[in-house]
Amino acid sequence: MSVLAAAFALTAVVAAPAQASGNEVVEIKNVAYGECLQLTEIRRASLAGCTxxxxxxxxxxxxxxxxxxxxxxxxxxxxxxxxxxxxxDCDADEKSEFVELVPAAAGTVKLKFEKGFAEPGRYRGWVDLGYESADDGQLWRVRVLDETAPPLPDTAGKAVRVRSIISEECISVSAAPTTMATCANAPEETFQRIELGDGRFKLRSTSGTCLGTFGGDWDKQDRWSECVPTDPTQEWLLETDQLGAHRIRSAPGGDLPYLVPTSEHRLSLFLDMLQGDNWLKWEITLA
Structure with missing residues (x-):
């Protein structure tokens, strides 16, 4: 049995770790208006009657x-x-999405964003940011309604799909060597994670090839080739943020270590200079 085949055999019997509990699901109600914060069709947060x-x-x-x-x-x-x-788009590097719940009177809180405090806006239903004040408009009740499902199982050693957060497309191996395609739960989008230790892994397609790099050349798409246990250019690492998104980094590093999608529906490599941008981030789920 080859080292690569042995890796497949070993990962098939790894037990999934015990799952932690999920996150709170909450309702956010404004004290002054008695209305709840809700999502609108145009991605705006607005106030409306609590339903x-x-x-x-x-x-x-x-x-x-x-x-x-x-x-x-x-x-x-x-x-x-x-x-x-x-x-x-949720981005753990975007400070404008960080909210501090500042305790206030009678079990209420203020929603403090980086740029100010949430309060009813000048247009009916809108929510603006303002300087801190004693006005009831800046008071909110955050009520726990439920809990989300536990976090997804660790994908180490499993069959996975890899979806770009910014383009919402999946890595796919079809007629072209490497493509980004509309996610369709197809076999071409399914890859086996082969664990190598120290967080390193290979991504093996259903056709038996592994994802590798061209030595970090930015203008060449990443490639699929025969899986070679000793080839470091086929080894990857995950950097996971607090919201569960991943950067996929070439294990050997180099000047352009991070896997990114391109506008031509291909894959390329780039450096980490886009803090606060989801271009470098991926969602990895069980296939």
Whole structure:
């Protein structure tokens, strides 16, 4: 049995770790208006009568620095505060999505974003940011309604799909050597993670080839070739953020270590210069 085949055999019997509990699902109600924060069709957060609808439910993800991110159960986007409170792609590097719950009177809190405090806006239903004040408009009640499902199982050693957060396409091996295609749960989108130790892994396609690089050349697409146990250019590492998104980094490193999608529906490599941008980030789920 080859080293690569042995790796497949070993990963097939690895037991999944015990799962932690999920995150809180909350309703966010403004004290002054008695209305709830909800998602609108144009990605804006607005105030409306509390109905318990899915658009008014938010997953609270507690971050390591004491802040929280609030993710819509409908769109998967997060509350984003700049001049007003809107929603945007969740990004653990985007400080405008960090919310501090500042304790206030009688069990209420203030929603403090980087740029100010959430309060009813100048247009009916809108939510703006303002300087801190004693006005009831800046007071909110965050009520726990439920809990999300436990986090997805660790994908180490499993068959996975790899989806770009920014393009919403999946890595696919079809007629072209490497493509980004509309996610369709097809065999071409399924890859086996072969674990090598120290967090390193290979991605093996259903056709038996492994994802590798061209030595870090930015202008050449990544390639699929025969899996070679000793080839470091086929080895990858994950860097996972607090919201569960991943950067996929070539294990040998180099000047252009990170896997990224291109506008031509291909894959390329790039350096990590885009803090606060999801271009480098991927969602990896069980196939």
């Amino acid at each position: 318990g609808a899915a658009e008014q439910k938010w997953e609270r993800v507690q971050l390591s620095d004491g802040h929280s991110a609030f993710r819509s159960l409908v769109s998967g986007d997060c509350l984003y505060g700049y001049y007003s409170v809107d929603t945007d």
